[in-house]
Amino acid sequence: MTSAESAQPASRRIADALRSAIESGELRAGDKLPSERTLAEQYGAARNTAREAVRLLAEQGLVVAQHGRGVFVREPRRLFRFGSDRYSLANRATGLTPFRLEAQRQGKVPRIDVPSIAREVPPRDVADRLEVPPDEASVVHRENHYFADDEPVQIVSTYVRWDEAQGTLLMEAKSGPNGIYGRLEELGHVMTNIRDEIIARMPTPHEATILELQSGIPVLEVLHTSLDQDGVPFEVSRYVHRADLTGLKYELPVQ
Amino acid sequence: MTSAESAQPASRRIADALRSAIESGELRAGDKLPSERTLAEQYGAARNTAREAVRLLAEQGLVVAQHGRGVFVREPRRLFRFGSDRYSLANRATGLTPFRLEAQRQGKVPRIDVPSIAREVPPRDVADRLEVPPDEASVVHRENHYFADDEPVQIVSTYVRWDEAQGTLLMEAKSGPNGIYGRLEELGHVMTNIRDEIIARMPTPHEATILELQSGIPVLEVLHTSLDQDGVPFEVSRYVHRADLTGLKYELPVQ
DNA sequence: TCAACCCACTGGCTTGAGCCAGTTGTAAGC
DNA sequence: GCTTACAACTGGCTCAAGCCAGTGGGTTGA
Structure with missing residues (x-):
């Protein structure tokens, strides 16, 4: 882990990873993100930390959470x-x-x-x-x-x-x-x-x-x-x- | 506590209280909000809950947090x-x-x-x-x-x-x-x-x-x-x- | 066949704890 | 008088745990 990367909070690192997955097309519009609990496990963090990462993406308008269903990459809407x-x-x-x-x-x-x-x-x-x-x-x-x-x-x-x-x-x-x-x-x-x-x-x-x-x-x-x-x-x-x-x-x- | 009020999460209630304090002029532009720890005590909630309330207001562009200093009501900026x-x-x-x-x-x-x-x-x-x-x-x-x-x-x-x-x-x-x-x-x-x-x-x-x-x-x-x-x-x-x-x-x- | 129910999954929210990192006033020392 | 050091605040971030509330698939029973 380089000092530049570790300088960032864990939630930010998870959010960045998800963001680049979305931008690279690995995750497409409408796709479901891993669940909060899964993300936490994947990144070795607490659920709250994974949750914070998802919240960051939601705040940027990248994803939408649906209670009971999951978190989805936002569909670009026709204007x-x-x-x-x-x-x-x-x-x-x-x-x-x-x-x-x-x-x-x-x-x-x-x-x-x-x-x-x-x-x-x-x-x-x-x-x-x-x-x-x-x-x-x-x-x-x-x-x-x-x-x-x-x-x-x-x-x-x-x-x-x-x-x-x-x-x-x-x-x-x-x-x-x-x-x-x-x-x-x-x-x-x-x-x-x-x-x-x-x-x-x-x-x-x-x-x-x-x-x-x-x-x-x-x-x-x-x-x-x-x-x-x-x-x-x-x-x-x-x-x-x-x-x-x-x-x-x-x-x-x-x- | 009426059922309508209790239906709302605590963080939301705290945020609403602060929002109306701001809208009523009780808290003015540039004023400092109570600290997260103070808010938590005032509303009988955990610090994280008070913190969540402040985050909601920040997301709405109403307040700005400054590390080490406090949370302040956002100054309306000249356009x-x-x-x-x-x-x-x-x-x-x-x-x-x-x-x-x-x-x-x-x-x-x-x-x-x-x-x-x-x-x-x-x-x-x-x-x-x-x-x-x-x-x-x-x-x-x-x-x-x-x-x-x-x-x-x-x-x-x-x-x-x-x-x-x-x-x-x-x-x-x-x-x-x-x-x-x-x-x-x-x-x-x-x-x-x-x-x-x-x-x-x-x-x-x-x-x-x-x-x-x-x-x-x-x-x-x-x-x-x-x-x-x-x-x-x-x-x-x-x-x-x-x-x-x-x-x-x-x-x-x-x- | 179909409806009702249940259960495992999802996110929503809260708690209380701890440590870190900026900020600021104050007290101690020069 | 000045600088330095400290202490007491502030928010930033994370953890681990628990309960609630929607969702949806599968099972059970009529």
């Missing part, structure tokens, strides 16, 4: 891509919302839950972008959960101005033809420019529950602002995507 | 924003590369390491986008590490065609005025459109080392393609960003 053309007027002609359109393209069955629609005090970042007061119930918050083939894909919180939404279909789960953008257009807001601000982070426990996220999978958070023909922001949405199922794509001219 | 205007010709006039420009805007000192420039066989995804053969050494790969105030921010792998780069400054660390885009323009490629494909994932151990990433911080991976006036892809770059320091912003018209 649900969201292109910057998802808001384009051409797509609007289909009468489908961006999510339904993308689901259809990929041959998946979309489902949209609307757990709540309520007048609320906006979060700070939303208030800033929608240009409404941050300290009063100035917005309507529509929370949607999106599923593809009954698998949760994203959580979307949409915010529009309360004074505009009041008494319209924007307060209803079924918002009418072309969804909320149809209603907002009737209110005089033609979507002309969009601004998407993107970060990645680990999910909150609440998000992990809704999105059925296993350990080692981050979320992509997109804070979207729609601007109308006068440059007025009229809708802000926060998209929280499962990062293992979702990718974003932006195509744009260089001015 | 290094990369806007979609980073490639714009207006910025080109400054003679600075996008990274140097963004660093300057935020009053940080940029540093760029160029650990390697070499002719290589391209990765599959790069070959597809650059429209070069995936099975021969058809590209030049420039690997750069970017630092702001000596803190690593991103790893960038840039790929250009070998037959174009051969014998030019594209093979050198110092690629001349306006960086590689200046040279590529001399080769007849005016950047006209860009395509950015974005995913989030956990870092590989190698990336975690270079980017000095602690547990619970994902990376943002951007696969960027530059298209010239004829729609020909002439450069592909893979950006691997620290997600705790980096955000992306895209502003575009809806066509």
Whole structure:
């Protein structure tokens, strides 16, 4: 044992061995790893140490543990891509919302839950972008959960101005033809420019529950602002995507 | 103890208690958590159980452990924003590369390491986008590490065609005025459109080392393609960003 | 034939113990 | 006043043991 190798903790050495087995193709997607007890024996370590090694790999998103069954190399998942053309007027002609359109393209069955629609005090970042007061119930918050083939894909919180939404279909789960953008257009807001601000982070426990996220999978958070023909922001949405199922794509001219 | 509460493992209960202490402001950014041994005593659990609770929070990116010092609530970091205007010709006039420009805007000192420039066989995804053969050494790969105030921010792998780069400054660390885009323009490629494909994932151990990433911080991976006036892809770059320091912003018209 | 049951396997969680390795303040010695 | 040394903290890592809870194959019995 060289000093460089022994400098590493045993759990790390076991994890590295498994990682290279996966990367070399010795263990393939869907394959079952040796059980914790077997690994412990193989490497002359305690079960907790082998367990720690597996946890490291799970944290890196390489493997998934299934209670009672075993630990499996994660299958690379087909990505649900969201292109910057998802808001384009051409797509609007289909009468489908961006999510339904993308689901259809990929041959998946979309489902949209609307757990709540309520007048609320906006979060700070939303208030800033929608240009409404941050300290009063100035917005309507529509929370949607999106599923593809009954698998949760994203959580979307949409915010529009309360004074505009009041008494319209924007307060209803079924918002009418072309969804909320149809209603907002009737209110005089033609979507002309969009601004998407993107970060990645680990999910909150609440998000992990809704999105059925296993350990080692981050979320992509997109804070979207729609601007109308006068440059007025009229809708802000926060998209929280499962990062293992979702990718974003932006195509744009260089001015 | 209600059945709902007792259904949760002890480590989870401790973690939840700490999480709500943080969210309620009882524990603020930079504050030190009770030590593992103290937590164990407070909650009547073994040290390993308290330790597991802290690990859960670290995995969620809420806290950072420092050997010998304690566990601290993570400070929200100022984001290094990369806007979609980073490639714009207006910025080109400054003679600075996008990274140097963004660093300057935020009053940080940029540093760029160029650990390697070499002719290589391209990765599959790069070959597809650059429209070069995936099975021969058809590209030049420039690997750069970017630092702001000596803190690593991103790893960038840039790929250009070998037959174009051969014998030019594209093979050198110092690629001349306006960086590689200046040279590529001399080769007849005016950047006209860009395509950015974005995913989030956990870092590989190698990336975690270079980017000095602690547990619970994902990376943002951007696969960027530059298209010239004829729609020909002439450069592909893979950006691997620290997600705790980096955000992306895209502003575009809806066509 | 089929359902019910059981048992051996899997990971999930906790305990309590011990040693190591950074960090930091304090006391001792120069 | 300064440096050195120590001691008391911190987290890092491992061990051995035990019990629980899902899973799935095989056996048993109707």
